[in-house]
Amino acid sequence: MKKVLALMLAAVMALGLCACGSGSDEKANEIKIGGIGPLTGQYANYGLSVQHGAEIAIKEINEAGGMNGMQIVFSMQDSQGDPEAAVSAYGKLIDWGMNASIGTVLSGEMASVVNASANDNMFMISASASADKCLEGSSNAFRICFYDSYQGIAAANYVAENLPGKKVAVFYQSDLDYSAGLYESFAAECKVKGIEIVDVQSFLSTDTDYTAQINALVDSQAEIIFLPIYAAEASVFLTQAKNGTASAVFAEGTYFFGADGLDGILTKVSNASEANNVLMLTPFAGESSSDAKVSGFVKKYKEAYGAAPDQFAADGYDAIYAIKAAVEKAGYTKAADIKGEGLSAALVQVSLEGVTGDMKWQANGNTDKSAMAIIYKDGNGTVFGE
Amino acid sequence: MSIFLRTFISGLNLGSIYALIALGYSMVYGIAKMLNFAHGDIIMIGAYTGIVAVMNLHLPPVVALIVSVIVCAGLGMLIETLAYKPLRQAPSLSVLITAIGVSYFLQNLALLIFGSEQKAYPQMSGLGSFTILDVKVDGITVMTLAVTAVIMIGLTLFINGTRMGKAMRAVSEDRGAAELMGISVNKTILITFAIGSGLAAIASAFYGMTYVYIKPTTGSMPGIKAFTAAVFGGIGSLPGAMLGGILLGLIEQFAKAYISTQWSDAIVFAVLILVLIVRPTGLLGKKSTEKV
Numbered sequence: 001m002k003k004v005l006a007l008m009l010a011a012v013m014a015l016g017l018c019a020c021g022s023g024s025d026e027k028a029n030e031i032k033i034g035g036i037g038p039l040t041g042q043y044a045n046y047g048l049s050v051q052h053g054a055e056i057a058i059k060e061i062n063e064a065g066g067m068n069g070m071q072i073v074f075s076m077q078d079s080q081g082d083p084e085a086a087v088s089a090y091g092k093l094i095d096w097g098m099n100a101s102i103g104t105v106l107s108g109e110m111a112s113v114v115n116a117s118a119n120d121n122m123f124m125i126s127a128s129a130s131a132d133k134c135l136e137g138s139s140n141a142f143r144i145c146f147y148d149s150y151q152g153i154a155a156a157n158y159v160a161e162n163l164p165g166k167k168v169a170v171f172y173q174s175d176l177d178y179s180a181g182l183y184e185s186f187a188a189e190c191k192v193k194g195i196e197i198v199d200v201q202s203f204l205s206t207d208t209d210y211t212a213q214i215n216a217l218v219d220s221q222a223e224i225i226f227l228p229i230y231a232a233e234a235s236v237f238l239t240q241a242k243n244g245t246a247s248a249v250f251a252e253g254t255y256f257f258g259a260d261g262l263d264g265i266l267t268k269v270s271n272a273s274e275a276n277n278v279l280m281l282t283p284f285a286g287e288s289s290s291d292a293k294v295s296g297f298v299k300k301y302k303e304a305y306g307a308a309p310d311q312f313a314a315d316g317y318d319a320i321y322a323i324k325a326a327v328e329k330a331g332y333t334k335a336a337d338i339k340g341e342g343l344s345a346a347l348v349q350v351s352l353e354g355v356t357g358d359m360k361w362q363a364n365g366n367t368d369k370s371a372m373a374i375i376y377k378d379g380n381g382t383v384f385g386e
Numbered sequence: 387m388s389i390f391l392r393t394f395i396s397g398l399n400l401g402s403i404y405a406l407i408a409l410g411y412s413m414v415y416g417i418a419k420m421l422n423f424a425h426g427d428i429i430m431i432g433a434y435t436g437i438v439a440v441m442n443l444h445l446p447p448v449v450a451l452i453v454s455v456i457v458c459a460g461l462g463m464l465i466e467t468l469a470y471k472p473l474r475q476a477p478s479l480s481v482l483i484t485a486i487g488v489s490y491f492l493q494n495l496a497l498l499i500f501g502s503e504q505k506a507y508p509q510m511s512g513l514g515s516f517t518i519l520d521v522k523v524d525g526i527t528v529m530t531l532a533v534t535a536v537i538m539i540g541l542t543l544f545i546n547g548t549r550m551g552k553a554m555r556a557v558s559e560d561r562g563a564a565e566l567m568g569i570s571v572n573k574t575i576l577i578t579f580a581i582g583s584g585l586a587a588i589a590s591a592f593y594g595m596t597y598v599y600i601k602p603t604t605g606s607m608p609g610i611k612a613f614t615a616a617v618f619g620g621i622g623s624l625p626g627a628m629l630g631g632i633l634l635g636l637i638e639q640f641a642k643a644y645i646s647t648q649w650s651d652a653i654v655f656a657v658l659i660l661v662l663i664v665r666p667t668g669l670l671g672k673k674s675t676e677k678v
Contacts, residue, residue, distance in 0.1 A: 041502060174648055202647050206607050208597055211396040212642035212650075219389065232599075239598050243509075248392065248522070270506030270598055363614055 026087050031070040032333045033058075033323060034093035035316075036113070037105030038081035045264065046312050047105045050127045051076045052305050053316030054102055056297065061320065067327045070335055072320075075351050079104065085111035090116055098122070099338045100327070102319040103141065107131030107178075114138045123343035125322050127315035130134070130260070131177060135365040142347060142365040144315045144322065144356060146283065148178060151259045152185025152228070154371045155281050159224060160193040162373070162385055163255065167198045170220030171213060171237065174202040182228035182259060203233075214241050218248035225250075227258040234258060234278075235268035236343035242274050255279050257373075263311045265376070272379035279373045279384055283356040285312040288374060288382050294355045311356070318354035322361075323349045391521045393643040394636070401635020403531040403593055407612035408619070408627035409537055410585035416622030417558045417578045420478065423485040424465060426609020427492035428583050432458045432590030433507060433600040434500055440508040447508070455587040462583025463576055471572060489606070496602035504601040507594030537585065538628045545624075554578060558622075618658055620671025629669060642650045 035054060037047030058072045065073060075096060077089035086109035093101065101117070104110045110129035117124050118138035125142040126135075132149050135141040140254030146154065157246045159168060168190065173179040183200075192199055201213035214237070217225060227234050234256075241250055257279045258265075269275050285291075287298055287308050297317060301309040308316075329346035332338050338383035344363075357369035373384040407429060413424045435457045469488050473481050515524045520627035545551035556564040556575045565571050592598060611634065619630025637657055641650040647652065661669065 044502070204651070206650070206651070208607060209396070209400050209639075211399070212393065212639050213647055215389070215392050215396070215643065232601075235504070236597075236599055243598075268504065270509075 003104055020372070029070050029293055029333075029335060030073045031067055031327070031338070032073050032075070032097050033098050033102060033320070034096065034098040035074070035076045035078065035104075036079050036086050036089045036093070036109060037101040039076065039078040041080040043081040043106065046128065047076075047078070047081075047265055048103070049310050049312035050105050050316035050319075052301065053309060053313030053318075054320050056300050056304060056313075057317045057320035060300075061324055067324045068333045070327075070332070070333070079106075081109070083104055083108045087112050087116065094120060094321060096120070099335045100323050100340075100343060101125075102127055102316065102323070103143070104129055107134040108122055110134040110141070111137075114141050117141065117340075121340040123323070123326070123338075123340040123347075125319050125347070127319040128312050132181065139363070140344045142322070142344070143367065144318045144354070144359070145311075146260065146369075146371070147366050148181045149185040150366070150368065151281065151371075152182045152187075153189045155182075155226065155228075155257065155259060156186050156189035156193055156195060158281060158360055158373060159190075159226075159257070166223040166255075167221065168195055168224045168226055169199040169201070169217050169220050170197060170219060170226045171203070171210075171229070172227075173200050173205065173233060175204050176229070178230075179228050179262060182261075183226075186226060186228065208236070210237055210240050215248050221251070222254070223251075224255045226255050227256055228261065229258065230261040231263060231265045232270045234262055235270075235274070238265075238274045238278070239270060240312060253277070257281070257304060260311055266379060266381075272376075275376045276378065278376045280376075280381075281371050281373050282311055283371055284311045284370050285372060285374060285383050286310070286381070288312070291355075293353070297355045314355045318352070318356050318359070322347065322352055322359070325352050387431075388521060391518070393639050395521055395523050395527065397636035397639035398531065398632065399524070399527040399635070400639060401632035402527065402534050403589070403608065403631075404612050404635050405594060405628045405631025406530060406534045406537070406589040407586070407594060407608055407617040408631040409534065409541065409624060410582040410589065411609075411612055412616040412619075412621055412624060412627035413541060413585070414578055414582040415535065415616065417554045418470075418575045419558065419614070420470065420481050421485060422579075422582070423482070423609070423613075424488040424492060425586055425611070426605030426607075427489045427496075428458050428461060428465075428605070429590040429593060429608065430496060430600065430602065430605035431461060431492060432587035433594045433604065434496060434519045435503070435587070436582075436591055436594060437505050437507055437600060450508075450584070451588070451591050454590065455584045458587035458590075459580040459584040462579040462586070466576055466579040474572075489609075493602045493606070500602065502602065504599040506598055507600055509595060509598070522659065526592070526595050530596070533588065533592065534628055534631075537588070538624050541581075542624050550574070550577065583666040614655070614658055617668055618661060620665075620668030623668070623670045623672065626668055626670030631668075 037050055038044050039047045058074050062071050077090050079086040086104050090113040101124045103124040105128050109130040110126050111134040112136040121141045128145045130145045130148050132147050170183055172183040201216055255277055259281045262280045265275050266272055326343040326347040329350050330342045348361050348363055359366050359367045359369050374381040375384040411425050432454045435454040436450050439445045439453045465488055469484050515522050553569045553574045556569055557571055561571055615631040615634040616627045619626030620635055638650050638654050641653040
């Protein structure tokens with residue numbers, strides 16, 4: 001008896017919520033876009049960057065008349081980087097009446113909401129969830145960023161084309177999926193391209209002392225150290241490698257080559273010169289770019305937030321424009337008509353010239369775009385080879 | 387040969403940091419008979435104090451170190467008074483859980499105050515480095531070893547030669563009897579915590595100068611390793627803590643250089659288990675005979 005009562009109460013509540021959702025939709029023709037990410041806590045910098053980038057795009061679109069005449073209302077929910085908090089944040093956004101989503105910022109969060117979004121027929125295009133499998137479970141989930149295994153391949157190709165004949169060694173974090181996955185796809189592609197990997201060293205998240213690994217890497221006489229790790233760990237590595245207390249020193253001109261995880265390395269190292277000769281594979285050149293669209297975005301971002309945008313901000317900016325492209329292609333003019341599958345079918349037909357490069361999407365949600373590398377010297381980044 | 391020597395130097399470097407932390411751990415355990423799991427986090431607070439003192443208040447390094455020692459000693463006494471003293475009669479498990487709670491409290495406090503971004507510790511040693519047989523040895527490594535040895539000898543003299551030290555030994559041996567002899571147990575344990583936490587502040591300076599980056603979770607892993615070192619050498623024994631710390635650092639670095647970087651922790655703990663099987667009280671631990 002109690003169970004029946006509870007079910008009935010739940011049904012009444014659910015009905016009530018539905019009523020609220022649709023009621024507010026009809027008032028104005030607004031398209032509600034939601035996002036989820038860490039806005040506080042350890043990974044807050046990533047979530048805030050995506051949010052700020054998205055807000056710049058929304059302001060531009062709203063000022064120019066909106067998406068097919070619909071003004072955008074944006075809500076970014078804080079998950080603190082916790083996949084479970086992301087699920088409840090997702091529920092909150094659905095109750096709010098979200099029409100389309102820029103997904104979540106981190107891969108783990110994406111994996112935890114992707115099934116729910118499939119059930120709700122919700123279109124999601126994540127700015128930065130890069131794990132290969134985090135979009136599996138929904139045919140309406142896409143991403144702006146590279147996916148991890150593609151980054152490893154792109155990195156190997158980059159070495160083959162731009163730094164040919166150099167000896168490569170790898171330093172990766174063995175208990176981090178991102179890092180191990182990138183290393184594996186990099187190593188596999190190196191074999192294909194005939195690049196010699198002379199040494200592989202790894203560390204665990206609990207390690208604080210990398211001198212044993214640094215000594216081995218120096219002994220291997222590698223000219224490029226591939227660092228598929230995050231900026232915090234990379235800064236520890238670079239500091240110990242360059243000013244270490246008990247380690248050998250790398251030869252002058254050794255490159256430290258990493259992927260999008262190195263984003264923000266300059267803000268992490270204790271001294272900007274420690275990041276000298278760091279090469280970062282990225283689709284977004286930021287301040288070093290000569291592209292007018294990119295420099296316009298950088299300028300607006302700096303005016304609004306007082307700092308140069310990183311790759312996550314650029315991804316957030318492009319995610320909003322991807323939704324706009326899909327809405328326009330599908331021809332939606334009323335927010336209430338928007339369906340996830342309609343936007344997905346439209347997105348795979350469009351191509352978008354974003355600040356992170358020219359994108360076309362595959363049905364599995366991925367986009368292949370070209371990568372360039374930024375090289376740092378004394379606190380400044382320039383496009384490598386230019 | 388050069389690989390061997392280089393690994394030896396980096397092992398000494400790591401080991402001397404472990405030893406310095408283990409001294410504080412071992413001393414508090416030896417006298418208060420409790421595992422202060424918050425010891426590693428006091429090191430973290432000490433490091434942040436050092437950063438604020440040098441970067442924000444622009445104090446000279448030596449003054450910054452003194453400030454850090456005072457802050458940590460005060461914090462240690464505060465923790466003992468608020469968290470551990472009320473549990474003096476409680477089972478040791480309750481005290482242990484409280485210590486873990488204090489550890490998380492300090493980490494989250496640092497997270498709130500300083501944020502999650504890592505901060506660089508000011509590099510203020512100015513000691514430079516020298517070279518033995520083509521291997522670079524940093525002045526910090528030698529200084530850490532020297533400071534650890536001086537503290538170890540100083541503490542041993544203090545405990546064996548002063549009135550306060552005598553009181554500490556008495557409290558360690560039998561709290562009830564010490565109380566009956568007119569020794570204030572609470573005051574003795576309070577001073578033990580002050581000294582132990584002050585040592586943590588000194589350890590934090592050397593940790594910061596060696597490993598540069600400080601974040602709210604900085605204290606936890608070195609804390610666990612130093613605790614292992616203290617058990618390895620015989621918990622409660624000060625020379626044991628130093629020996630255990632240095633050996634632990636050497637084993638870890640040699641395992642990384644010659645066997646596997648992924649297995650180094652497993653090897654360290656396997657050696658610990660072996661030592662404890664052969665000598666249950668650790669390398670230099672006292673054999674205690676239970677009187678019935």
